[in-house]
Amino acid sequence: MAVETLSVCDPTLLADIRRYGKFDPTGCYQCGSCTLTCDLVDDTVTFPRRSIRYALLGLRQPLVQSLDPWVCHDCGECSIACPRQAEPRISMLTLRRFLSAQYDWTGIAPTLLQSTAWYVGSLIFVAALTFLLILGYHLWYVKMPATQLVTTPLGLEHMFPLMTYYTLTVILVPLLLLLSRVLRIWRLTMSAEERAHIPFSAYVAEFGTYVDQSVTHSLMRKCPDRGRWLGHWGLALGTVMMLTIKVFGLKWFQTDNLYPFYNPQRWLGYLATGLILYGMGEIFLGRLRAQKEIYKETRFQDLAFPILLVLTVLSGLAAHIFRYAGFGLTCHLLYALHIVIATPMLLVEMSFGKWAHMVYRPLALYFLAVRQRAGRQAPAAEVVPHAV
Numbered sequence: 429m430a431v432e433t434l435s436v437c438d439p440t441l442l443a444d445i446r447r448y449g450k451f452d453p454t455g456c457y458q459c460g461s462c463t464l465t466c467d468l469v470d471d472t473v474t475f476p477r478r479s480i481r482y483a484l485l486g487l488r489q490p491l492v493q494s495l496d497p498w499v500c501h502d503c504g505e506c507s508i509a510c511p512r513q514a515e516p517r518i519s520m521l522t523l524r525r526f527l528s529a530q531y532d533w534t535g536i537a538p539t540l541l542q543s544t545a546w547y548v549g550s551l552i553f554v555a556a557l558t559f560l561l562i563l564g565y566h567l568w569y570v571k572m573p574a575t576q577l578v579t580t581p582l583g584l585e586h587m588f589p590l591m592t593y594y595t596l597t598v599i600l601v602p603l604l605l606l607l608s609r610v611l612r613i614w615r616l617t618m619s620a621e622e623r624a625h626i627p628f629s630a631y632v633a634e635f636g637t638y639v640d641q642s643v644t645h646s647l648m649r650k651c652p653d654r655g656r657w658l659g660h661w662g663l664a665l666g667t668v669m670m671l672t673i674k675v676f677g678l679k680w681f682q683t684d685n686l687y688p689f690y691n692p693q694r695w696l697g698y699l700a701t702g703l704i705l706y707g708m709g710e711i712f713l714g715r716l717r718a719q720k721e722i723y724k725e726t727r728f729q730d731l732a733f734p735i736l737l738v739l740t741v742l743s744g745l746a747a748h749i750f751r752y753a754g755f756g757l758t759c760h761l762l763y764a765l766h767i768v769i770a771t772p773m774l775l776v777e778m779s780f781g782k783w784a785h786m787v788y789r790p791l792a793l794y795f796l797a798v799r800q801r802a803g804r805q806a807p808a809a810e811v812v813p814h815a816v
Contacts (some may be wrong), residue, residue, distance in 0.1 A: 437486040449522035456514040462506035476516040498792030554772035581756030602779035626802040638794035663707025669700040736773035
């Protein structure tokens with residue numbers, strides 16, 4: 429990064445950041461306790477101090493270019509250690525929302541992440557639209573009398589061909605939206621000098637870092653509470669398993685056929701469900717065990733994903749149980765509820781909410797590893813300076 433970039437001060441930056449949550453580290457006197465406490469800090473990553481200083485000094489470009497906020501795994505140890513109660517954990521959380529908004533080229537994420545009313549409204553709107561689509565399908569496409577809609581048990585096979593396309597759409601559209609931001613994130617976080625000097629071989633050599641952080645979350649294992657890592661790993665693995673099944677094995681997984689318990693169609697679904705529920709339970713219990721102060725100022729946008737995910741899993745599991753128990757009508761109604769809950773979770777939360785972190789954080793750690801590798805390989809005179 430060019431040194432002169434650091435001299436450009438944007439007086440509007442702090443106000444922009446505060447639109448995404450609480451950010452008030454004015455009590456901080458740079459003692460360094462937060463940075464010294466964090467087990468994830470190294471010679472090249474010195475959060476939260478560096479990111480907070482960028483914000484306070486109005487250094488917009490270095491802040492947007494910074495990958496440090498994504499190294500943070502939100503354990504809260506820095507807030508516990510802070511002698512001034514400046515709440516660096518909350519500041520980092522707000523900075524990640526701010527950065528998520530910068531990465532989104534559609535302009536939708538800034539609106540939803542700044543306003544709880546817009547966020548809740550978007551979830552309700554998509555859920556209501558989904559409900560109307562279900563009604564329209566039964567009343568006009570299937571031509572089912574309204575009086576029979578909630579009184580007559582039906583098999584689900586009549587909707588499976590249509591549901592295949594519907595399910596693939598609501599999963600792939602938000603996933604493609606997320607992937608479409610990769611190039612933008614690369615351009616925002618890598619300076620022009622870095623893009624010009626970092627060899628392609630560095631990106632290839634460090635690709636395993638992206639896979640590792642996406643699958644194992646190995647960096648989080650350095651945090652003091654190993655239970656948090658295990659919970660997040662189970663949650664991520666179960667979610668990826670369920671999405672993979674729905675994308676590549678939907679016709680096999682979504683059927684009216686009743687399989688014995690040992691059939692892979694059943695135990696794979698049970699395994700994914702168990703991992704998700706275990707992960708959510710471990711995260712929730714971890715918060716109960718932790719000091720309550722470090723989890724205050726939690727916004728609805730941060731709670732939407734776990735709430736919707738648990739409701740989606742439980743409604744799908746309930747529909748499955750009642751189908752095998754022979755309660756066709758109850759199964760049909762629960763399946764409709766499952767779709768109404770899952771659709772806004774995928775279209776809104778996966779595209780623009782905290783679920784997007786599943787792409788942003790591993791990608792940031794990947795780019796950071798690429799930057800570090802290029803710095804080690806380049807001759808001293810060619811190393812691209814990075815703002816500190």
